[in-house]
Amino acid sequence: MSTSVHDDPRSDSPSDSPSDSPSGPLSRERAHLAASRAALRAMREDVQSLDISDVTANWVNAAVLEKQIEDRVKALADLSDTPLFFGRLDFLHAPGAERAEGAEGERFYVGRRHVHDADGDPMVIDWRAPVSQAFYQATRKDPKDVALRRRFGYTGGDITAYEDERLSDPAEEATTSRLLQREIERPRVGPMRDIVATIQPEQDEIVRAGLAGSVCVQGGPGTGKTAVGLHRVAYLLYAHRERLARTGTLVIGPNRSFLHYIEQVLPALGELAVRQATVDDLVAHVEVRGTDDATAAVVKGDARMAQVLRRALYAHVTMPAEPVVVVRGSRRWRVAAYEVEELVRELLDRDIRYGAAREALPQRIAHAVLVRMERAGEAPDDRVQDAVARSAAVKACVKAVWPAVDPARLVLRLLSEPEFLAGHAAGLLTEEEQKAVLWAKPARSVRTARWSAADAVLVDEAADLIERTPSLGHVVLDEAQDLSPMQYRAVGRRCTTGSVTVLGDLAQGTTPWATRGWPEALAHLGKEGAVIEELTAGFRVPTDVIAYASRLLPHIAPGLTPVRSIRENPGFFEIRAAGDPVTACAELLRREGSVGLICADARLPGLARELTEAGIGHLAPGAETTREVRLTLVPASLAKGLEYDYVVLDEPGAVVAGEPDERTGLRRLYVCLTRAVSGLIVTHGEPLPVQLS
Ligand SMILES: Nc1ncnc2c1ncn2[C@@H]1O[C@H](COP(=O)(O)OP(=O)(O)OP(=O)(O)O)[C@@H](O)[C@H]1O
Numbered sequence: 001m002s003t004s005v006h007d008d009p010r011s012d013s014p015s016d017s018p019s020d021s022p023s024g025p026l027s028r029e030r031a032h033l034a035a036s037r038a039a040l041r042a043m044r045e046d047v048q049s050l051d052i053s054d055v056t057a058n059w060v061n062a063a064v065l066e067k068q069i070e071d072r073v074k075a076l077a078d079l080s081d082t083p084l085f086f087g088r089l090d091f092l093h094a095p096g097a098e099r100a101e102g103a104e105g106e107r108f109y110v111g112r113r114h115v116h117d118a119d120g121d122p123m124v125i126d127w128r129a130p131v132s133q134a135f136y137q138a139t140r141k142d143p144k145d146v147a148l149r150r151r152f153g154y155t156g157g158d159i160t161a162y163e164d165e166r167l168s169d170p171a172e173e174a175t176t177s178r179l180l181q182r183e184i185e186r187p188r189v190g191p192m193r194d195i196v197a198t199i200q201p202e203q204d205e206i207v208r209a210g211l212a213g214s215v216c217v218q219g220g221p222g223t224g225k226t227a228v229g230l231h232r233v234a235y236l237l238y239a240h241r242e243r244l245a246r247t248g249t250l251v252i253g254p255n256r257s258f259l260h261y262i263e264q265v266l267p268a269l270g271e272l273a274v275r276q277a278t279v280d281d282l283v284a285h286v287e288v289r290g291t292d293d294a295t296a297a298v299v300k301g302d303a304r305m306a307q308v309l310r311r312a313l314y315a316h317v318t319m320p321a322e323p324v325v326v327v328r329g330s331r332r333w334r335v336a337a338y339e340v341e342e343l344v345r346e347l348l349d350r351d352i353r354y355g356a357a358r359e360a361l362p363q364r365i366a367h368a369v370l371v372r373m374e375r376a377g378e379a380p381d382d383r384v385q386d387a388v389a390r391s392a393a394v395k396a397c398v399k400a401v402w403p404a405v406d407p408a409r410l411v412l413r414l415l416s417e418p419e420f421l422a423g424h425a426a427g428l429l430t431e432e433e434q435k436a437v438l439w440a441k442p443a444r445s446v447r448t449a450r451w452s453a454a455d456a457v458l459v460d461e462a463a464d465l466i467e468r469t470p471s472l473g474h475v476v477l478d479e480a481q482d483l484s485p486m487q488y489r490a491v492g493r494r495c496t497t498g499s500v501t502v503l504g505d506l507a508q509g510t511t512p513w514a515t516r517g518w519p520e521a522l523a524h525l526g527k528e529g530a531v532i533e534e535l536t537a538g539f540r541v542p543t544d545v546i547a548y549a550s551r552l553l554p555h556i557a558p559g560l561t562p563v564r565s566i567r568e569n570p571g572f573f574e575i576r577a578a579g580d581p582v583t584a585c586a587e588l589l590r591r592e593g594s595v596g597l598i599c600a601d602a603r604l605p606g607l608a609r610e611l612t613e614a615g616i617g618h619l620a621p622g623a624e625t626t627r628e629v630r631l632t633l634v635p636a637s638l639a640k641g642l643e644y645d646y647v648v649l650d651e652p653g654a655v656v657a658g659e660p661d662e663r664t665g666l667r668r669l670y671v672c673l674t675r676a677v678s679g680l681i682v683t684h685g686e687p688l689p690v691q692l693s
Helices: 025-048 058-076 129-135 178-185 201-207 225-239 241-247 258-262 293-301 304-314 337-349 353-376 382-387 392-401 407-416 416-427 431-437 454-467 485-492 517-524 543-550 579-588 601-613 652-657 664-675
Strands: 006-007 083-090 108-109 124-126 146-155 156-164 215-219 251-254 275-277 324-328 333-334 474-477 499-504 530-533 572-577 597-598 633-637 645-648 674-685
Touching: 025 058, 025 083, 025 108, 025 124, 025 156, 058 215, 108 129, 108 530, 124 129, 124 225, 129 201, 129 407, 129 474, 129 485, 156 178, 156 499, 156 674, 201 225, 215 333, 215 517, 225 241, 225 474, 251 258, 293 517, 293 530, 304 407, 304 416, 304 454, 304 485, 324 353, 324 382, 324 392, 333 353, 333 474, 337 353, 337 392, 337 652, 353 382, 353 392, 353 454, 382 633, 416 431, 454 485, 485 517, 499 530, 517 530, 543 664, 579 597, 579 601, 579 664, 579 674, 597 601, 597 652, 645 652, 645 664, 652 674
Parallel strands: 108 124, 215 499, 215 530, 251 275, 251 474, 474 499, 572 674, 597 633, 597 645, 645 674
Antiparallel strands: 006 156, 083 108, 083 146, 146 156, 324 333
């Protein structure tokens, strides 16, 4: 028997087989779904009925416990249109007890969360549990003891189809999953969805990679990098819940629209506590009101700036010229200048932060005083040492020798004072480079300075030299190819004791400092040992469209493997010379799903006006589509990471011309050409870039 799909005629999908009888497999599966829902309800009621009055001694404990209960009840909610399970595994033998989440049987339903019956036996196994892995990894070649893998198709919250693969049956031929195809081709509207039911084997490997190791994923447009990164966080939170609850997790994306687009995925997987931020959010020590030209931004983002900052900071440490004299009662205790210098040199040699060393110095000097007191026959205790450390003489010495430094002030001086910069950049930055980073108008104060985004990263680096930045347990860094070396360092210091998942595509790098190669980027992150994986199967872009966009690859990222679309639906692709984008939008809105009109940033206001004049409702730039308003206008600079069922790409030549150089322009165009799921119309009046011919 070969792989087969069985549909219920009530489903809105094409049917392969006749309707199911009341005792047929579909009815039995529906019965299991109903029983699982009832079991989940019972689990929720159990938690709701907990009486905490006996166990909470005070109101603080009671409040904490109540909050925990509230969270647990929320986590146990049964979302009516989200399937409770999406797959079933029938093993040939019962898996080992340690793999089975306490189950005795050999049949498992795989779903978004664990559900058990009144006896504690599992009705649904969490997709992240070890036993569920076979659902994603078993193949005909390596069936992993799976006799039958069943995938379920849903309409709303109801099972309407299933598809079987008898993996251990040598007579059955391999076919691609129809349900997977349907899932990939389902129209998109609104924010990104999870892919938990259809994670592919090569994606699953990355999702389940251990917490200790860092992973870097290079993948062309639509290969599922973002999806994989988000599911990886959910997996790690399941496998290392306590540790990550303590240390924290963070997802970094390129901008607000992108974060908004992905924000529903983790909550849908039951994970509510993952912070999402842009790199700019992480380094928001100063208010960013200024911008840099490309030359200045490239130098400010260069890793050499870290050395300039280090030098400038440590130049504040000077050797004492005077002894320290501490007066206690009638006695004076003297520590010679050369001895203080020795203490300072010792601290400089140690690998501790500037601020920590500054805090240690008074105690070191006080200790030297104590040794003298002991030698003179006194018996001072710790309190005396503390008092000496806090004495005016010691304080004055530390202030002179190892002064407090404010990180923003330090950067402000470097960018405002040519001599100060030259003093610390000599041999690191050329004169032109120094000129490029200096502000045209020196700033008077931290508050009034017109800080740029790159300046804020410098302040973050300086802040970390002074005081260690706390490290998180795991960081997912999406669209990483656009980060500067200094931004990589800023991310790297937020996971020094944790691990990172780096996601990106070298061909989509559109910043002047875009990543040239992953090993270099990983070195800036401080994760040289990370494994580099490549994803090449494309889930988003139709074959003809990706083939067209891939013509740009030799010009923008030679050597990268073109994406191979696994979509069966060919979609459609049209290039309309002298075509009108507004008419194209109107045409596409007659179909199901979202429509994005992507254009060069400068052309956006004009197109917005034309749409309004034509009476076509549309959303503000970058806004998420809804069922009511399915058309959104997307400036080329915001298109990265987003997708729409249909895209109208206006004037490719203008997209290229909108960037400072041709390669960046072509990369931007590559991003814009690869946003469509079902169809793309390119409209142009000007000639198309020759690289597309
Ligand atoms: N295994 C899968 N099953 C179903 N859909 C998938 C799968 N993997 C990815 N997708 C879908 O393909 C689309 C593209 O995925 P995603 O945005 O993660 O790609 P990406 O590699 O980050 O793309 P880009 O480089 O353009 O940002 C999304 O709609 C995602 O849900």
